[in-house]
Amino acid sequence: MRGAGFVLVLVLLVWFGLDNRAVAQRTIIHEERSQYRDVVVTEFNNQRCMLFNVQRGDMNQTCIDLRDSRRMVFNYTRMSFAGLLLNPEPKRILVAGLGGGTIPTVMRELFPEARIDVLEVDQAVVTVAKQFFNFVEDEQLVNHVVDARVFIKRAGLRGEQYDYIVLDAFSGEYIPEHLLTREFLEEVSQILTPDGVLVANTFASSGLYDYESVTYQAVFGEFFNFKTAGSGNRIILAKKQALPSVAELNAPARQLYERLRPYGINLLEYPAQLTTRPDWDVNTRILTDQYSPANLLN
Amino acid sequence: MKKNAAKPDAVKHGVLKSGTQLASGLADSAMGRWVVLAVAFTNGFVIMSIELLGGRVMAPYFGSSVYVWGSIITVFMLSLSLGYLWGGRLSTRRPDVRLFAGFFLAAALLCLPIIFFAEPVMTRIFVAVEDPRYGSLITAGLLYFLPICVMGMVSPYSVRLLVLSQEGSGGVAGMLYFVSTLGSALGTLGTSFYFVLWFNLDQVMWGCVVALLCCGAAVMWAHQRINAVAAQNTSERGVS
Numbered sequence: 028m029r030g031a032g033f034v035l036v037l038v039l040l041v042w043f044g045l046d047n048r049a050v051a052q053r054t055i056i057h058e059e060r061s062q063y064r065d066v067v068v069t070e071f072n073n074q075r076c077m078l079f080n081v082q083r084g085d086m087n088q089t090c091i092d093l094r095d096s097r098r099m100v101f102n103y104t105r106m107s108f109a110g111l112l113l114n115p116e117p118k119r120i121l122v123a124g125l126g127g128g129t130i131p132t133v134m135r136e137l138f139p140e141a142r143i144d145v146l147e148v149d150q151a152v153v154t155v156a157k158q159f160f161n162f163v164e165d166e167q168l169v170n171h172v173v174d175a176r177v178f179i180k181r182a183g184l185r186g187e188q189y190d191y192i193v194l195d196a197f198s199g200e201y202i203p204e205h206l207l208t209r210e211f212l213e214e215v216s217q218i219l220t221p222d223g224v225l226v227a228n229t230f231a232s233s234g235l236y237d238y239e240s241v242t243y244q245a246v247f248g249e250f251f252n253f254k255t256a257g258s259g260n261r262i263i264l265a266k267k268q269a270l271p272s273v274a275e276l277n278a279p280a281r282q283l284y285e286r287l288r289p290y291g292i293n294l295l296e297y298p299a300q301l302t303t304r305p306d307w308d309v310n311t312r313i314l315t316d317q318y319s320p321a322n323l324l325n
Numbered sequence: 326m327k328k329n330a331a332k333p334d335a336v337k338h339g340v341l342k343s344g345t346q347l348a349s350g351l352a353d354s355a356m357g358r359w360v361v362l363a364v365a366f367t368n369g370f371v372i373m374s375i376e377l378l379g380g381r382v383m384a385p386y387f388g389s390s391v392y393v394w395g396s397i398i399t400v401f402m403l404s405l406s407l408g409y410l411w412g413g414r415l416s417t418r419r420p421d422v423r424l425f426a427g428f429f430l431a432a433a434l435l436c437l438p439i440i441f442f443a444e445p446v447m448t449r450i451f452v453a454v455e456d457p458r459y460g461s462l463i464t465a466g467l468l469y470f471l472p473i474c475v476m477g478m479v480s481p482y483s484v485r486l487l488v489l490s491q492e493g494s495g496g497v498a499g500m501l502y503f504v505s506t507l508g509s510a511l512g513t514l515g516t517s518f519y520f521v522l523w524f525n526l527d528q529v530m531w532g533c534v535v536a537l538l539c540c541g542a543a544v545m546w547a548h549q550r551i552n553a554v555a556a557q558n559t560s561e562r563g564v565s
Contacts, residue, residue, distance in 0.1 A: 062390075062391050063391065148388065148390055173388075173457075174387070174388025174389070174390055174457065175388075176384070176385060176386075176388055177386070177387060177388045177457050180385075180386070180451065181451075184452065203389055204381070204384070204389070205381075205384035205385055205388070205389055208385070210385060211385070315525075316381075316384075316385045316526075317525040317526045317527060318521075318524075318525050318526070319381070320521045320522045323518070323521070323522045324522070
C-alpha cells in the first residue's frame with residue numbers, strides 16, 4: 028500500500044515537474060480575465076501567442092512573428108486565403124472568430140475598399156488582440172462582441188449580404204455546437220451573395236470530420252476540400268453557385284500571387300490541392316439543431 | 326388553542342402513527358411509499374434533463390454564451406422556489422393523492438409547448454429584443470416557468486404525503502431530498518453524456534413527457550390499490 032502511494036506521489040511530481048518546465052520555456056507577458064476562459068499571452072522564440080486554458084496544455088490559438096508581423100505563423104491561416112481563388116475581389120467580408128485578428132487585418136490591407144465585420148463572442152480576446160496583436164478597428168473594419176449565430180441570424184432578417192464569409196470560430200478545446208448545424212449553415216447561405224464564397228476552417232483529423240463534411244454537403248452541395256500534409260486543419264470552400272473547375276482557378280491565383288507573397292502565401296500552389304472528391308463516410312448523420320453532440324463526437 | 330384542545334393528544338403532538346389525519350394513505354403501505362419515492366426521483370431526473378436541453382433549445386437564437394446559461398438557471402431556480410412555496414401551501418389543508426397525480430399530468434402537458442412552440446416563440450422574441458441576455462431570459466421564462474414550477478410543487482407535497490409523525494418528518498424530508506436530488510444528478514449526467522448523442526432534442530423531451538405521465542399513472546394506480554385493499558379489509562371485518 029505504502030509502495031503504491033509512493034509511486035503515485037512520484038508520478039505526480041514528475042508529471043507536474045514536466046508540465047511546469049513546458050510552461051516555463053515560454054514567458055507569460057499578460058493574462059486577461061474572461062467570462063469564458065482566461066486568455067494568456069506568451070512570448071517564446073520571437074513568437075507571441077494567444078492561448079486559452081494554459082493549465083490544460085492547450086495549443087496556441089494564434090501567434091505572430093515579432094520579427095516580421097506580416098509572416099503568418101500557422102499554415103491554416105494562410106490556407107484560408109484560398110477563398111480568394113473563388114472570389115478575387117471581395118467587397119463585404121464577414122469573419123466569425125477574431126483570435127489575434129490576423130485574417131481581418133490582412134484582408135483590410137489587401138482590400139482597402141472592402142467593408143469588414145468581425146464577430147468575437149469574448150471581449151477579453153478583443154482586448155488582447157488590440158493590445159498585443161496589432162488589431163486595429165476603423166470605419167471599414169468593425170468588430171462585434173456577439174455570438175456568431177445571433178449576428179448572422181439577425182443579418183439574415185435585415186437582408187444583409189456578404190460576398191466573403193470566413194468561419195474560424197473553433198478553438199479546439201470546446202466546439203460551439205450551434206455553429207456546426209445544417210440550420211446554421213442555411214442561415215450563413217442566406218447572407219451569402221450568389222457569387223460569394225464561404226471559407227470554413229475546421230478539423231482534418233477529428234471524429235467530427237465525417238459529420239461536418241456531410242452537413243456542408245447537405246447545404247452547399249459539392250465543395251472544395253483543402254488539406255495540406257502536416258496540418259491538422261482543413262479548409263472548406265463552398266459557394267451557392269456551381270463550383271468552377273480547378274483549372275479555372277489558376278487565373279485568379281496568378282492575378283493575386285504578387286499581392287499575397289509578402290504574407291508568405293503561395294497562392295499558385297493552392298489550386299492543385301483543392302479537391303471535391305469525398306474522403307468521408309457519406310452515410311454519416313447530418314448535424315442539426317436537434318442533433319449536434321459535437322463535443323461528444325469529437 | 327381551543328381547536329387543538331379538541332384533538333386527541335397523539336394528533337396534537339404529531340406522533341399519530343395511523344395515516345388517516347396526517348397522511349393520505351400512500352404512506353400506509355410499503356408499496357405506496359416506494360411509489361412516492363420513485364416519482365420524486367423521476368421528477369428530479371426530468372427537471373435536470375429539461376434544463377440541460379434548454380441550452381440546446383435556445384442556442385440557435387441566443388448563442389451558447391454564459392448569459393444564456395445564466396438565464397436558464399435563473400428561471401429554473403425561480404420556478405422551483407415558487408413551486409416549493411405553493412406546493413407546500415397546497416399540502417397543508419387536505420392532502421389529496423389525486424391532486425398529487427394531477428401535478429404530473431399538468432407538468433407533462435405544460436412541457437408540450439417546449440416541443441411545439443419553442444421556435445415561433447423564440448423567433449418573435451429574437452425580433453423584438455435585441456439584447457440576447459434579455460431575449461434568453463424572457464424565452465426561458467415563457468417556456469420553462471410553468472412546467473418547472475409545477476414540478477417544484479411535487480417535492481413539498483410528497484413530504485406531506487409520507488410524513489406520519491413530527492419526529493419522523495426530518496427523516497422523510499431527507500429521504501425525499503436524497504432521491505429527488507439523486508434523480509437530478511443522474512438526469513444531468515444521462516442527458517449531457519448520452520441522450521443528446523443517441524436522440525434528437527424533441528425525442529428526449531417526449532421521453533420526459535412520457536416519464537411524467539407514467540409518474541401520474543403510478544400514483545393513481547397505487548392510490549386505487551391501497552383503497553381497494555382497505556375496502557376489502559373493512560368488509561371482511563364487517564363480515565366476521
